[in-house]
Amino acid sequence: MQSNAPTVPFPAAPASRKRLAVVLLNLGGPDKPESIRPFLVNLFTDPAILRVPGFIRPLLGRLIAYRRTKPATENYAILGGKSPLLELTIAQGEALEAVLNTDGDVEAKCFVAMRYWHPMSDETAAAVKAWGAEEVLLLPLYPQFSTTTTGSSAIAWEKAAKRAGLVAPTTTLCCFHSFPDFSAATARQVREAWDKARAELDPAIPLRVLFSAHGLPETIVEAGDPYQWQVEQTVERVVERLDLPGLDHVVCYQSRVTPQKWISPSTEVELERAAHDKVAVLVVPIAFTAEHSETLVELDVEYREEAEKLGVPGYFRAPAQNSDPGFIAALAALVRHARRQDRPLCSFAGPRQCPNRFGDCSHVLLRNVNTGGRAKVPA
Numbered sequence: 001m002q003s004n005a006p007t008v009p010f011p012a013a014p015a016s017r018k019r020l021a022v023v024l025l026n027l028g029g030p031d032k033p034e035s036i037r038p039f040l041v042n043l044f045t046d047p048a049i050l051r052v053p054g055f056i057r058p059l060l061g062r063l064i065a066y067r068r069t070k071p072a073t074e075n076y077a078i079l080g081g082k083s084p085l086l087e088l089t090i091a092q093g094e095a096l097e098a099v100l101n102t103d104g105d106v107e108a109k110c111f112v113a114m115r116y117w118h119p120m121s122d123e124t125a126a127a128v129k130a131w132g133a134e135e136v137l138l139l140p141l142y143p144q145f146s147t148t149t150t151g152s153s154a155i156a157w158e159k160a161a162k163r164a165g166l167v168a169p170t171t172t173l174c175c176f177h178s179f180p181d182f183s184a185a186t187a188r189q190v191r192e193a194w195d196k197a198r199a200e201l202d203p204a205i206p207l208r209v210l211f212s213a214h215g216l217p218e219t220i221v222e223a224g225d226p227y228q229w230q231v232e233q234t235v236e237r238v239v240e241r242l243d244l245p246g247l248d249h250v251v252c253y254q255s256r257v258t259p260q261k262w263i264s265p266s267t268e269v270e271l272e273r274a275a276h277d278k279v280a281v282l283v284v285p286i287a288f289t290a291e292h293s294e295t296l297v298e299l300d301v302e303y304r305e306e307a308e309k310l311g312v313p314g315y316f317r318a319p320a321q322n323s324d325p326g327f328i329a330a331l332a333a334l335v336r337h338a339r340r341q342d343r344p345l346c347s348f349a350g351p352r353q354c355p356n357r358f359g360d361c362s363h364v365l366l367r368n369v370n371t372g373g374r375a376k377v378p379a
C-alpha cells in the first residue's frame, strides 16, 4: 500500500514484473468535524447524486449540504468527529497488496481514490503516475454497481487520469454482486454472526435476518440503475451458502437522506414488522464492505434503540467485511480475473444491460478505458 504522495523516486520494477496499480474506489468520509460541510457539498453537487438541471445544482446542492450538516455532525461526533472509512480502506489495500504480491507476474500496489473526500481522484491519479504504473485496475469496494457510487467514481477517475496525464491501460471493474468467492466469504461472516446470535438468544424466539443495503431514490432505479437488482442477487447467493434451510430473511434499505420516495421496504419498517411478529433480528449490512457511519451509528445506535423501543425481542448485527481474510482473498481473485479478462464477472442477465457508462457490458464488466479495448466475451 502506497501513500498517495510519494516523496522519493520509486525504483524500477524488475523487467518481468508489470507494475499494476489497483485503485480502490470508495465514497470517503470527513476526517475532522470541519470537513463535514465540504464533504457534503462535494456529495450533493455530484450530478450522479443530485439529478437536477446543471444550473440549479451548485446552489441546491449547497443548500441540501447545509441542512444535512447538523445531523451528519451529530452522527460523526459518536465516532470521534470523523469517519473511519479511510483507515479501514487503507487496511484493506495493504492486505490485498500483500496477497497480490505473492503472484510472480506483477508488482502490485494499492491506492485509494475516494469520491467526496481526500484522497480524491486527482491526488491518487498523480500518485499512480508518479509510481510508474504500467497497468491500472479500478476496483470499487461496492459489491453492487450504482450510477451513484461506482459509476460516479469511474467518471471522476477518467477525468482525473486525463488531467494527470496518466496513460497506462486502465480496466474498470463494475461489480461483484454474485462473484462466488465474495458470496462465500460474506456467507461465512453472516453464519458466524447467526450462530453467535442464536447462542445468546432464548431458543423459543425466532430470528429473522434483515439484509440491510443503502437505499436509493426510486427514480434512479426506474432510470435503469441495476443496484437494487444486484443487491437482491447478492442476498440470494449469500443465503444459498448459509446452509440454513427455511431461513426467515428479507432485503431492506437504510440511510434515506432526501424527501423523495426511496426504494422499499425500509429497514425501519422491517424493524416494526419484526416487533409485530415478535421475532429477533440479525441485521446484515450487504452493500458496504467496511464499517462507517451508516453501520456504526445508524445500525448500531439508531436502529438498535428503535428496535428496543418497538419491543423487538433481540437485535444483533453482522460485521462489514473490512479486512476479513476471506473477503481480501475474494478481492484478489477478482483482480486476477479482471487482469485475465477471460471470465464473466457480471451476471446482469437477459435483455437488460448493465448501464455503467463504459459500454454495453451485458455479462462483461470490463473495458479498457484508455485504449477502448473490450474484455473478451465468453462463448
Ligand SMILES: C=CC1=C(C)c2cc3[nH]c(cc4nc(cc5[nH]c(cc1n2)c(C)c5CCC(=O)O)C(CCC(=O)O)=C4C)c(C)c3C=C
Pocket (backbone or CB within 6 Å): 027, 028, 029, 030, 040, 043, 049, 068, 071, 072, 075, 083, 084, 085, 142, 146, 148, 149, 214, 215, 216, 217, 227, 257, 258, 287, 288, 292, 293, 294
Ligand atoms: C441522495 C443521497 C445519497 C445517495 C443516493 C447515496 C447512495 C449511496 N451511498 C452509499 C454508501 C455510502 N454513503 C455514505 C455517506 C453518505 N451518503 C449520503 C447520501 C447518499 N448516498 C450522505 C449524505 C452521506 C454522508 C453521511 C450522512 O450525512 O449521513 C458513506 C460514507 C459514510 C462514512 O461514514 O464515511 C458510504 C460508504 C451507497 C452504497 C449508495 C448507493 C448504492
Ligand SMILES: [Fe+2]
Pocket (backbone or CB within 6 Å): 214, 255
Ligand atoms: Fe450514501
Ligand SMILES: [Fe+2]
Pocket (backbone or CB within 6 Å): 174, 346, 348, 353, 354, 355, 356, 361, 362, 363, 364, 365
Ligand atoms: Fe455489467
